[in-house]
Amino acid sequence: MTTTTPISQDEINAAVWSACDTFRGTVDPSIYKDYVLTMLFLKYVSDVWQDHYEGYKKQYGDHPELIEEMLKNERFVLPPNASFYVLHALRHTPGNGERIDKALHAIEDANIAKLRDVFQDIHFNSNKLGEEQQKNDILRHLLEDFAKPALNLRPSRVGTLDVIGNAYEFLIKNFASTSGKKAGEFYTPPEVSSLMARLMDPQEGEEICDPTCGSGSLLMKCGRLIRERTGSRKYALYGQEAIGSTWALAKMNMFLHGEDNHRVEWGDTIRNPKLLDSAAHLKHFDIVVANPPFSLEKWGHEGAEADKFSRFRRGTPPRTKGDYAFVLHMVETMKPGTGRMAVVVPHGVLFRGAAEGRIRQKLIEENLLDIVIGLPEKLFYGTGIPAALLVLRKNKADDKVLFIDASRDFEAGKNQNYLREDDLQRVLDTATARKPADKYAYLASPAEIAENDFNLNIPRYVDTFEEEEAIDLMAVRKERLELKAELARLETQMDAYLKELGYE
Known part of the structure; x- marks a missing residue:
């Protein structure tokens, strides 16, 4: 396969997913996902760098200093010994884990503003992959998997940057669905994040925050909507994530999607909110979206009673239910005029x-409180319980609350249910109309x-009771008599057949 052969998203996804076979059976998916995703990142930046290097080489030929100058203008820097191809060439010699770790730290140091601390929790030279010989073999196989022609991720071949971002999302989604709750904690199904983004209707110039951002997909859905509608990248994404390795995924995900105008912090949003303004108060946002645990x-x-940001002045949530x-954190971070938020909650929150x-x-x-939307069961990985979506606004059109029961509109899958585009559109149309709809919505x-x-x-509020049709007893009696007569006729016929055959 030549480097110019075009490739589809599905082919890339399948090749990346098969690279996981290297680990299956020896390492738990919740551990190996970090290695596979990080290797995908390393391979992609190496391919982009190689592509651009060869492009400049064609252009400037025998002027290495010119090529070097041009490479300084790239979105990122790839140090010479940190390339995937250098690691791949040395794959048969001992020390694969140590070499990969060194390469990642060199990439981080060369791009410190964008990738600070991103690889600190990811150790390829870890005993989690077994003793030295086994670890070296596993990592050799992993390097070989990513060197396959199907995973040539050069822009000249794959075209748009989103191909790699989509492969990343595909992997995260598959890890979530195959490893159950452990990986599913940080993943919101794409249709749910799409619904939330569309309900929020993000505009050019707005600041968007997810205080429990996981791998960042919900934030990026909001950004993508603005780009699709306006072609503009004039918006800013903010996030915070408590789990270090998941925070690293969000940073890599942003980097791969070309989302440079972002700030994603690592830390516990409730105990230690990090998205503060210059006066050390909670920063305010136009849009706040989240799928919290x-x-x-x-x-x-x-620490809630003494919260210095007064987030719990309306009341302190129960000790065992956060x-x-x-x-309340999200409510506190909405901008006074434009602020709006959408949050996924379990139904208990409603009653x-x-x-x-x-x-x-x-x-x-x-x-x-603006809208309460009941979602179908089995939409989220790791839990079958149905969830609800709450929409809150600082500047509401009226003083009413719209209730939407969208729990019966979905496509059933084997283990998972899915929202279809029609289901999403019905919710959006109802939210826009803000009027009651029989057995579906109530204001x-x-x-x-x-x-x-x-x-x-x-x-x-939403009466979904279906009345049973009244039974016509006379019609039922008539039908019973007809069936009785038919049965008598068949009995007589059967007797005649038996007589014919010599049975009395």
Whole structure:
């Protein structure tokens, strides 16, 4: 296969997924995902660099100093010994793990503004891959997998940058679905993130934040919407992620998607929010989106009373359920005029009482809650429970809350359910119209919600009861008599046949 042969997204995805075979059976998927994703990153930057180098070489021929100058203008720098191809050439000699680690740190140092600390949690020279001989063999196989022609990721061959970003997303999604909850914690299904982004309707020039950003896909969906509609990259993405290796994925993901105008911090959003303004207050955003961990037990209850950002002034969430901690953090970071947010929550958030009931009441009385959307079950990896989407706004059109029951619109898969484009569009159209729809949506007044003790359980507002058709007893009796007569006729016929055959 020559370097100019075009390749489809599916072929790249399949080749990357088969590279995981090197680890299967020897290393847990929650561990090897970091190695495969990091190798994909290294291979891609090496191919881009090689492509551009050869392009300049064609242009400037025997002027190495000119080529060097041109390469300084690239989006990133690849030090000579850090290339995938150097590592691949040395794959049969001992020390693969150490060489790969050194290459990654050299890349980080050469691009410190974009990749600071990204590889600190990823150790190819780790005992997790077995003792020295086994580790060296596994890594040799991995280098060979990525050297296959199908994974030639040069821009001159794959065309758009998103091909690699999409392969990255594909891998993350597959790790989430095959390793259950452990990998699924940081992955929002693409249709759900698409729905959230479209509900938020991001505009050019806006600042968008995800305080539990995982691998960054939800943030990037919002950015992509702006680019698709306006062609502009004039927006900024902000995120924070508590798990170090997942934070590193988000940084690499942003880098691969060409999202240079971003700031993604590593740390616990509730205990230690890092997205602050120059006065050390919480930074405000036009859009805040998140799929926080469901009902997190140890979320930081012990420090909530003394929170210096006053995020819990409407009430302190229960010690063992952190859902409202994330909701209240997000509310606090919405810009006063344009601020809007969409958050995925388990259904308990809509009706649980005590502290959560008091917080819910405050949010409704302050007229912040805009839409409550019930989603189908089995949409999210690692949990079959249905979730809901809450949309809150600083500047609402009215004082009502729109309830949408979208729980019955989906395509059923073997282990997973999916939202189709029609399902998404129906939610979006209903949200835009902001009117009741039979058995699907209801616009509730503050008085009605208060009457329900601020319980937001969707069936209290959207009546999905299907009346059974009344039974016509006379018609049933008539049908029974007809069947009885038919049976008698068949019995007589059967007797005649038996007689004919000599049976009395």
